[in-house]
Amino acid sequence: MVNQIEPSITSSPIIWVPSTIEEAIELKRKFGSKAEFVSGSTLLQLQWMNGRKIPENIISLEQISKLKEVQIDEDKKTLSIGASSQLSSYKTDRLLKNFPIICEALKSIAAPAVRNRGTIGGNIMGGVGDLIPLFLALKAKLLVHDEKESELVDFWEWLQHSQRKNQTLLSTIHLPIIKECANSYSFYKKIGRRETFTAAILTVSGSIRWDDHGVIEEAKLALGGGDNKPFLLENTEHKMIGKKGEEIDWKSVFESITSEIAPADDAFVSVDYRKKVAANLMIAALQSKFTVISNGKEESSYEV
Template sequence: MVIPAYGSGAMPSVWQPEDLEELRMLRNRLNGSFCYAAGATLLRTQWEGGHVPSPEHMISLARIPGTSDVYMDGDRIVIGALTRLNRCITDELLHHLPLLQEAVKTIAAPSIRNVATIGGNIVSGVGDTLPALLAYNAELQWMTDEGLEIRTLDSWLKGGHDGSRNPSDVLISIQIPLDKLPDSNLKNQTTDAREIAFYRKLGRRETFSASLVTVAFRGEIDTDGRWKKVAIAAGGGSGVAMRLPASEQLLLREEASLMQAESLGRTVSSEFVTYGDVFATEQYRKQTAGNLLGAGLWEALYR
């Protein structure tokens, strides 16, 4: 189904495929520039600011079945790419992903979160959910030219640098493997391990502003006092979010203690790859990421 453009080329034609097969045929048939849209909150901002041109065609994903559902599929939590951000905060199943819920709460205003989708936040490449999803070892399901394909979020982010991303691919769902999560009642397991998890965002002002730095930390301390699992990620602003494997290994080599907070901060500052602009220098962002993670770890271990 197509909603014709109105005016004299002022707006794109909006196509509304009913399923993935129609979507696949549609994108192969369309001539001229096109883009995908769900909530379109970021797209509207980009168009109004003149950062990207308005396309000739816009393909709405709103009618694709199953893309706005949250459910269990075997050993994984599946979040449809068109799930509204506000639902991510309230959905019962996603209470098992507190870092993700905390990240979503920091995005824009409630009225925007009623429209914006988690898929849009991800495919922007700079969304504030990315560090949290990296800490959960998230995987992304895409509709590609060859069919449905699953890639880790980490590899997709790196694809922005090595050219392996295909802009015609469509994000269908986000999948969190339960065997990559700390032990939880979802797996009907019991454990005496202590879980530590936190998410931090620093913006230019307290609310409704783009982030300067965002960080996420998730780990487990076993009964012997040593780290059992550690996942650390950082991002923010227009920078690409990334896992910090050297910082993770720093903790895994030693017994968990308050003394690790300072060394973690230094290692993060050195490892985190970011950028500078008129709002903050590269060094400021690197040091802030280290301070946020070091302070967060100290607070968590002190309790």
């Protein structure tokens, strides 16, 4: 049986459903600022309800299968994640399952029904996502497309300098893979007012790499989540590089973190609290690693 039903109608945008990246770019070229790229739209719809202008044209990215691919390039030692991959793909994608920190981060976002619709790219392009600090710490590169060109850009550079983020199509996130990673460590922590299914008070992530003598060669520490402007803590990173774990003065790291970051303020949580918690979480995570290193019980697995 087929049921036909006539609705009452109000004005709506036109939906375009391209099946390739090229078509999507072409539509964007055609409609310019009168069109927006839309994927799961779990965040966008809320923004529309809160008064953000609904575009005249919606370019849906949901039918572009290339945007949902997750791949490992063994030569380039890169994990590439298609931007339209769902936030829930940590449960279904066989490759992503090998990267516990990505799974942990994805699991910390929203709740299952939202994760089944929301996408990894959307979490980044929305500007407030918990994945932003993670991918900053993991030194992500983004493959972005605009009307003129496609470009592989450093995520942090792009975040700071790109003027046209909302005119851009993000197709893939590239993450460097470090195999047999005995000399590296990464972490991800999200704190919200509720245990789960809540905007972050803050999200922090970090990664460090050290040489065979335990001297830190590289450190990335990132803050973001919720209303916090994504931030890479370059001053604090520099303080740690060249030192061994036991040589680090944690009091000065605490000072450095709290003076370097400028988290958001709202009716419920103060800036001061956010600063301290960000520092506490980062220090505790780093310290836990250094304890393990000095205990010499290190197991290696895939890491990014």
